[in-house]
Amino acid sequence: MAERDPTATVIIPPRCTAVPGSGTDPTQRDGHIQSLADRGRLGWQRDTDYGRRSMAETAMSRYKRILGDHPHARKPPGQQAEAAIGVAVLNRMIDAGRPNSVRVA
Template sequence: MLRAIKRLGRRLWKRWSGYHRRSLAETAMSRLKRMGERLSARDPARQVAEVQIRCAILNTFNALGMPDTITRA
């Protein structure tokens, strides 16, 4: 890994190794964990917004977990 970083540079290595995708997944997971298991808002309108945020985070997980498929013609 250190040789690859030295040869490619840190920016290219991160792109080549998929480091950014892992970092995005870890960030999304920490956001979800910080929200806890229960809704914290008391107002029904804010509860709806909180649920929508949770759904957006889960959709991010799904997008990050999907493999990139390449179809050959």
Template sequence: DTRLCHDELRRKKISALIPPRKGAGYWPGEYADRNRAVANQRMTGSNARWKWTTDYNRRSIAETAMYRVKQLFGGSLTLRDYDGQVAEAMALVRALNKMTKAGMPESVRIA
């Protein structure tokens, strides 16, 4: 959440999706996206509302899933060619899904 970072994103015409730091202040002029995030933070006392309105929570879920894959299966792919790496990644995801499914409770409707 620095001006250099936001300037680089604007230069590349990318809308910033960076949560402001705690107690962040408004920046002048062309930093409207960040100022909206700061306004949300000040109104609600946290970044929670901003995260839901921008779907930032989905990014957080994806980062958590990648962390789990790396912790369980290692941080790198072993195959060298691209098609092999794609197949290896799909196998890792399939294995993670099976482990997640095995740990989920089974719901039963009552009445």
């Protein structure tokens, strides 16, 4: 991952048996392992904003389940239009299912 984009932040939880690497330069993974050791799992999740990743995965799962695993258009402009329409449809479905709350007192 670091070879493709050195600025990318990897938020994959290391295994409970993970140990820091033997290299002299600490990696992101080593930082995650140290954070897990210092603050615990929930502290690490707060530090890395892990909930945001989970919400993005849920949104993509919902998109794929309702609209299909892959775009049906062949060329990128058509794929972009298809994705925009799909997102608009999902947003409309979410708005239709959301209750209208009214404050009484």
